[in-house]
Amino acid sequence: MKKFGLLCAGIALVALAAGCSHLQQPTSDQPDDSQKPPAKQAEGEPIKIGFIGPLTGDVANLGQDTLKATQLAIAEVNAEGGISGKPLELIAEDGACNAKASAEAGNKLINLDKIPVILGGLCSGETNAFAPTAEQNKVVVLSPCSSAPNITQAGDYIFRTYPSDTFQGKFAAEYAYNTLGKKQAAVLAVLGDYGQGIKNTFMGRFKELGGTIVLAEDYNQESRDLRTELTKIKAGNADMIYFIAYTEAGIVGLKQAKELGLTIPVLSGDALDDPKVHENSFAEGLMYTVPSAPLTEEWKQKVIAAGGNPTLCTPYAYNNVKIIADIMNRVGTDATAIKDELYKVKDYPGVSGPVTIDENGDLATATYDVKIVKNGKAEVMKTDADQEAGDQKPAGDDVNDDANTDAGEDAE
Incomplete structure (x- = not known):
């Protein structure tokens, strides 16, 4: 089973296919755990x-x-x-x-x-x-x-x-373009397999949808100063930042973005699903994607x-x-x-x-949520139906403006 096939490109909300698990599971003819003798x-x-x-x-x-x-x-x-x-x-x-x-x-x-x-x-x-x-x-x-x-x-x-x-980058691009309504993205990504992989899939899909990548900057994983890259973003005409980082550089980048007065929305990836990031006041309003x-x-x-x-x-x-x-x-x-x-x-x-594991040894399908940091904790963004009920605003410029008014510092 050589791994030269490409993963399925379908992304948005991919339904997990139903079927029988190859791994052994109880059937209606088998006793449930309460009927089994205690394991040794x-x-x-x-x-x-x-x-x-x-x-x-x-x-x-x-x-x-x-x-x-x-x-x-x-x-x-x-x-x-x-x-x-x-x-x-x-x-x-x-x-x-x-x-x-x-x-x-x-x-x-x-x-x-x-x-x-x-x-x-x-x-x-x-x-x-x-x-x-x-x-x-x-x-x-x-x-x-x-x-x-x-x-x-x-x-x-x-x-x-x-x-x-391959799934996450495309989902993020579609969320940014279709849901947030952003057309001019600045991309700031950590060097390495993770950062460059998700960056490339995001940029490819965002451009396919009709969006423009106004700036794409990379930085070393060990970097603890992103002011140069963030200053370039501020000087441009981006209406959002797609910021790919691990925890420590993520904290630094979000803090420095706040200090530089950047107010455009920040969307990130799953690596910032870390309470160490969320507890900072400057992370307020940060959005990021995670597998459901x-x-x-x-x-x-x-x-x-x-x-x-x-x-x-x-x-x-x-x-x-x-x-x-x-x-x-x-x-x-x-x-x-x-x-x-x-x-x-x-x-x-x-x-x-x-x-389900596919012929390449990968997870066969995926669905994603978008989380937003509010009051030091991350929560899943509500659906459109929930938003109509008044539970939460969409994560556009208004959310980030609130964050920049009420909070301290951080931007993924």
Whole structure:
């Protein structure tokens, strides 16, 4: 199953296809959990799997939460008997949202720890850094959050249950042009697989719709001063900013945009779905896109009780453990057998919604929400029907003007 096909271009609100999950699910003839005898706690020689994510650095908040969700799922698997009676053991490594650190982490897990599966990375640059080593050594990679389009071509053993930015960039462009009514976009994007991938899909679709990209600027991930780029944007005639950033540069950019007096709306991507960004007064009015994930309050509370927060990547990380455990319980721990089964995953009932993996190892479909930061917290933008009921205004210039009047600083 070579990964040379392009992802489906359809985006706006793509319905998740119905069907039977390949992964085992209870049927009406099977007893429900209340009828089953208690599972025996897993014991014996553990089965080791790896984790790579940003436990330090720009995206550490999201990385730590994702690790907690992964550990929660593993604890549940082990409490239910583990893998054929043996416990799963997680070896976690810090990818730091950095290619060098991630490559070193992948090399350790693959060549020293000899694991069959790596859960990760989160940042696209992390996954792309160790994917060649994993592919060469036939180790399965299952990412919960990497979204760069080029991961589609990373190899037969490389999978993700988080949607490609082929979807997100197009959705953002359509939202900006059709819903916000913006025709003149300035684009400010972090260098690297994530930033450039989503930037290119956004710009391509925005221009197809009839919009104009009045300015496109890139910056290094480590940059903590975006005044030069923001000053160029202010001097132009853009009616919105599409700002692609990770947490730390996002905070800096939003703060400096406020200080420079920029009042046009700011739309961003999923990497700013981080409470560390939202808690700043200058983030008021920030809009950003995220995959739709109808999480239950019960599941959120489980993550919190485990020491994490139900942030962007946590549901996908939790799903991934359960998917891998199900497969291992059926076919064993051979990486090639696991890889073959992952291509068959269809409509798995994940906590984020149904999961179907396509022939490229990607999530087959995606739907998106737009969130807005209000009073230090992010909330999903209401539908047109909700807005007519007076619950919330659309996120146009009026929303950002309110933000600039009432708040302090920040702009994604």
